[in-house]
Amino acid sequence: MARLGFEVDFLTKLGKDPFGQYIYKYLQNERIGTEHITFDEELNTGIMLKNKTKEGDPITAYYRKGSAFTNFSIEDVMDIDFSEVRLLHVTGIPPAVNRVTRGAVYHLMAKAREAGSFITFDPNMRPELWKNEETMIKVLNNMARYANVVLPGISEGEKLTGSRDKETIA
Missing domain, CATH: 3.40.1190.20 (Ribokinase)
Structure with a gap:
């Protein structure tokens, strides 16, 4: 949507770790608003890995337990x-x-x-x-x-x- 000229914001909670900082900078470079991204000072950024497959369901691995987003709240x-x-x-x-x-x-x-x-x-x-x-x-x-x-x-x-x-x- 940002590449089509729309104003876009992303909402999440990241860790103050290198991966969280990378995501934050990447979004900014893509002209995606980061105003509503919050950071957790102690917990790391979660990640999900999913393989590509030509047939059947992909294998998905979650590394989200205890991540920064688990503290996302009102x-x-x-x-x-x-x-x-x-x-x-x-x-x-x-x-x-x-x-x-x-x-x-x-x-x-x-x-x-x-x-x-x-x-x-x-x-x-x-x-x-x-x-x-x-x-x-x-x-x-x-x-x-x-x-x-x-x-x-x-x-x-x-x-x-x-x-x-x-x-x-x-």
């Missing part, structure tokens, strides 16, 4: 002026981190909706990050209610709705 988003936010894009990964982070995401979505922002939501299901599948489905379906557009894949839609029919999922 305090990190309280000062955002949603009157200037035209579009908010949210994925289903942050709410899987923990209840505090989930609360911050709910807060973001509620404030954006209140301000009239357009909200897109990609469930981006990562069952291994959730306590259990029932909680994952319940939370992601609740978050989808805040969105103007929900972007699940067919298998995600099937898990969230219990149907494989594209029209029913939609």
Whole structure:
């Protein structure tokens, strides 16, 4: 979006480590706003690694436990002026981190909706990050209610709705 000339901001919490500093500088070099990025002085930046595959599901490795983002909370988003936010894009990964982070995401979505922002939501299901599948489905379906557009894949839609029919999922 930034390369197309739109003003874009990225919201996250990074560690004050070399990897976090690299991400921060990279975003700035791409003309992506970093105003809403906060840093944790003690915890490192989390990472996810995913292999490329021509067939089947990729292997995904998570190194997020105890990362800076696990301390992401409502305090990190309280000062955002949603009157200037035209579009908010949210994925289903942050709410899987923990209840505090989930609360911050709910807060973001509620404030954006209140301000009239357009909200897109990609469930981006990562069952291994959730306590259990029932909680994952319940939370992601609740978050989808805040969105103007929900972007699940067919298998995600099937898990969230219990149907494989594209029209029913939609």
